[in-house]
Amino acid sequence: MNECYDLIIVGTSFAGSFFLLRYLERAPPQARVLVLERGRVDSKVWQLQHRAPSSIPGEQVYVNRTPLKLWLTSPGFGGNSNCWWAGAMRMMPNDFKLKSRYGVGADWPLEYTDLEQHYGTVEQVMLVSGPADVPMPRSRPFPLPPHRFSTPDVLLKARFPDSWFHPTTARASVATGKRGVCCASGICELCPIDAKFTIQNGLAHIYEDPRVTLRLESPVDSVDISAGVATGVNYIRSGRGERANGDLVALAASALFNPHIMLRSGIHHRLLGRRLHDQMEVDVCVDLHGVRAYDGSTVITGNGYMFYDGEHRRDHSACMVETWNSPFTYQPAALRADRGRWNERQYLRFIFDDLPREDNTVTVSASDPRLAETTFNGYSDYARRAAERIPQMVDKLALALPIERIEGIELASSSGHIQGTVVMGDDPTSSVVDRHLVHHQIRNLLVLGAGAFPTATPILPTLTLSALSLWAADHQLGQGVGGGAVGKRAR
Template sequence: MTSFDLIVVGTGFGSSFYLHKYLQHARSDARILVLERGGSQDTNWQVAERRNSDIDHTATFLKQGMPDKAWRFTIGFGGGSNCWWACTPRMMPNDFRLKSLYGVGRDWPISYDQLEPWYQEAEEIMAISGSDTGTPFPRSKAYPQPPHRFTDPDRLLKAAYPDGWFPQPTARARVATESRAACCANAVCNLCPISAKFTVANDLAGLYRDDRVTLLLRAEALAVETTGGMATGVVYRRDGAEHTARGDLIVLGANAIFNPFILMKSGLDHPLLGRRLHEQTSVDALVYLDGVDNFQGSTSITGHGYMLYDGPHRSRYGACLIESWNRPEFRNEPGRWRQIQLLKCIVEDLPLERNRVALSTEHPDKPVLHFESRSDYAMRGIAALDEALPRILEKLPVERVEIKRPVNVTEAHVLGTTVMGDDPSDSVIDGDLVHHRVRNLIVVGSGAFPTGAPANPSLTISALALRAAEHLHRPGGRSS
């Protein structure tokens, strides 16, 4: 039986960024196996079929609890990089210390400052477009690409809130690269027809052509085998048959639904494994403008507002990140078609232990997602928008603001099911994403998140994976 130095499950953000850093340090004769459950559909196929994968992700799990709660992800080469809208804000420094500062949630086992260099490296790899005149979070270097063009409402918001309104950081190219066209602002980013956004297929496919790497598509990881507290291999199914691959180091990057599912099927139980399933909560708001036209921006989402993000209110209700959308949503009034602005208000949620991923005795090949409710903390943040959003828009020529209800069914972000922490009794993995009990098992992805800040998670997933791979080569880390 062939043995590998490294076995990676999945090809999404966590897996691919981990592999990127690992290969920089790996021996020239290293042997690496990558198992991807889905196939590989190129851009032309995705656009023609109007979908990102030939696997219906909703058929891969069962739901209990809230009937209208949706969970969205892509199974296929590149994982979530296929369907994402390429929004790449960093988390804010205070997002890492909610408990210490505001007495709610949990602190992360790492700080913003510890993750900052890895944010920077992930942004370089993705060629992120962002502000060159200031950002809401500390940065050590400028963004690789200039910011996207604001709309006129964005410019008014920037003038009113110079320290609160910024161009959205994004992996939708402002300037064409060797692998990507400049963004066309057509607002169908999940099916980008011109390959303007970062995807694994556009920018990191070379990792999987490396002579040291063997990529198996249509290979579904079933369990991690362990002996004497060490991971020894991965059981997977391909072409209707089960196989076992032996490996010295295992990286699980199947997403925050299937990582805990695989660990449960491997007998690696923990009181918090699969629990604290959550994501952010959001509502849309239509802002009717008085004499100001919209839609001059160069990408689908142009502005980011932090006026309702951080502060003492987080001891009572969640932070809110505001997005301004450059997607045409016209008024039905001649001469005023463009005098309208769609704002999306994204509020953090606090994970609840009753929301969880679990096994099913009736359907052993499918995880069950028990999601009973969003937290009161998040819903108080949504309720606060009724007063707060019109107030911050008073500085603009606004006729009225309509906040849509109910909340959106999903943010397409699955968080919190393999939580990280320093104490093995109340966390599944440590701050380097290493399993507390099985020290040659790494679990990447947003399941590690102790809390659900409003910021989109993909950049943080990527930065954490880069940092975790580098851990192998620090003193005390496992060397390849």
């Protein structure tokens, strides 16, 4: 007989865990939740011993038709929380209104104010560190104090006080009980002292709740749909096909695998699997005269917003600048060969938003339908036009920094972020899910994560996608499907 649950969640990373966290706060004692996870629990000790965030290589679970463009994935309990670098910033209010404000891209179907409280909750759970002054409006202070600037950051802050800030990050700035202080070694995929927030060190306890059944090594193939209603999921366990019935199904398998599961379930939409995108990131190495870098307290010590918001967004992308503080990240080029001047060098990362292109896709592999397949045909001209301005941007930063020369400029092969593919919106003809991440037609199917993002912004996606999971859970808890999804079966 098939098992029956009030809620089935697919995936145990940020999107699934923040949804589950909020759900359990309100669910009755008899509620039953099934969580299905493709991978295993790869402990911190295992990760360090094997120098890998996951015992299942990401390349095993999808086919990349354009290998120069990487999409990084760590299958396992906690997903990419194991390998992320824990930059945790909020989007800017105008990022939600690109179309109406600047006439390009699309508006999000919600606003900054809709997410403000949820941002604060996620920051509290992740113990985010940050300064008193940031460009985004806030209703509460950061849980942890800011990291220490490097010397170049001090100079940039002095010259650009209104647009240079400490980073907001879930790399701990003070010891937190479970997490140590960031060691700034730049080995953040592994985080040797467990300073960054991960699902394992911050939210594993919700999976021990007696209402939750966590099933590892259980990849989900498809969702069963009958008469426009999701009735359950099909998954593999110990090599055999299994099925579980659920009143509410929440896919939280990322922008790579949510559309893959949906397409395998016979769900179709013109945009499903399209608009795969990330930020366009360009690394610029500059040599400094008489100023020593690498003396801040975490791997990225500053964020610049001087090229971010403004009328230029009508023509080209917004840009956020990062100052990198670890010589180990870019070995060996991070250090100068000049005697006594090894650290008179600064790596800058310029992060541009991209306008998602419909020809960048996730599909089902024809040769092996169990695998997702990605195709990336390039960034938008909008982003490329902005990147052409890097020399002028460096000139502006040179008003603060004694820049001798640009040592190198390199396009990063991956930002590590995976967005688009299950876009949200108010209009079912131009979006797959609604503003609460509910499928427009299948009203008990939620699709969580950055797949819903209508546009990229220079802001890294995870704080926002986690806040969106709380927002989506609140909607379910408040209104429910068929009169209240929480504990429907339990009643």
